[in-house]
Amino acid sequence: MLPVDTLDTALVTGASTGIGAAYADRLAARGHPLVLVARNREALDTLAARLSREHRVKVDVLPADLTSSAQRAEVERRLREDEAIGTLVNNAGASVAGGLAEARLDDVEAMIGLNVVAPTRLTGALLPRLLARGRGSIINIASALAIAPELSVGAYAATKSYLLTYTLSLHKEVNGRGVQVQAVLPGITRTAIWEHAGKDIDSFPEHMIMEVDEMVDAALAGYDMGELVTVPSLPDGEEWNGYDEARRRLFPELSRSQAADRYKSDIPEDA
Numbered sequence: 001m002l003p004v005d006t007l008d009t010a011l012v013t014g015a016s017t018g019i020g021a022a023y024a025d026r027l028a029a030r031g032h033p034l035v036l037v038a039r040n041r042e043a044l045d046t047l048a049a050r051l052s053r054e055h056r057v058k059v060d061v062l063p064a065d066l067t068s069s070a071q072r073a074e075v076e077r078r079l080r081e082d083e084a085i086g087t088l089v090n091n092a093g094a095s096v097a098g099g100l101a102e103a104r105l106d107d108v109e110a111m112i113g114l115n116v117v118a119p120t121r122l123t124g125a126l127l128p129r130l131l132a133r134g135r136g137s138i139i140n141i142a143s144a145l146a147i148a149p150e151l152s153v154g155a156y157a158a159t160k161s162y163l164l165t166y167t168l169s170l171h172k173e174v175n176g177r178g179v180q181v182q183a184v185l186p187g188i189t190r191t192a193i194w195e196h197a198g199k200d201i202d203s204f205p206e207h208m209i210m211e212v213d214e215m216v217d218a219a220l221a222g223y224d225m226g227e228l229v230t231v232p233s234l235p236d237g238e239e240w241n242g243y244d245e246a247r248r249r250l251f252p253e254l255s256r257s258q259a260a261d262r263y264k265s266d267i268p269e270d271a
């Protein structure tokens, strides 16, 4: 197990319910003081009271709508200024029901604000301090749809692909500088997100649905193993490595002075 920054405070977004609440519980159990962020102040207060009682850690709540730039700015300020914060779990996220043609575009934009803009800005607010002290963690909750966009419609999967790509670039930026980053790619996990998106989770076969505690425990086990990308349900981790290696094998071919032969006219110039 990697050393856990027991004294560092973890800020968890989307902590009022679902995956974020499970992260808050597990991180409190590990001894992390917490800052819990979401819109529902009452749910945050109830969770904070329970966690501080059960795990004897300090738990602050910071209610904010992360699609509002003014409210998000308060969270950014906390990340910038609170010297105790060393871990950020970018978990808050939502999806929009149906495909792009049926969706309200304002809802799609709000989803991109929550799933893409917020984690980027929150990470950017915290990162300089983590790099300066050479220690800290950023955990981004993406989705298995990041690598399987054909299993859904609309823009949700693309927001999750962004988080995966973003994590890989972030890793490159911080590598060797003491900051651990991780992208988590959960499959179908039993939370309220499905209901909010107008889908019945029980319409999926039972064997495809993971309970939230099991998912978060697996994701944290991947974190402890130092994984950059964790796919909680993937039985054989080597399958991910093979997928990643295939992608990396393309690197030397992705930028060349000449277009590939198949894109060149086969009509000789002097014909």
Ligand SMILES: NC(=O)c1ccc[n+]([C@@H]2O[C@H](COP(=O)([O-])OP(=O)(O)OC[C@H]3O[C@@H](n4cnc5c(N)ncnc54)[C@H](OP(=O)(O)O)[C@@H]3O)[C@@H](O)[C@H]2O)c1
Pocket (backbone or CB within 6 Å): 013, 014, 015, 016, 017, 018, 019, 020, 037, 038, 039, 040, 041, 043, 064, 065, 066, 067, 091, 092, 093, 094, 114, 141, 142, 143, 144, 185, 186, 187, 188, 189, 190, 191, 192, 193, 194, 196
């Ligand atoms: N469940 C799955 O099957 C699944 C699979 C793959 C990935 N994920 C990802 O896992 C993450 C957590 O999802 P979940 O399944 O736990 O969903 P959830 O139960 O619906 O929880 C979403 C959390 O985000 C918060 N949130 C929503 N809109 C917000 C906003 N505008 N500002 C601030 N907080 C906001 C919610 O709290 P408030 O309503 O109080 O604001 C809640 O705490 C998401 O990023 C999701 O994309 C989920």
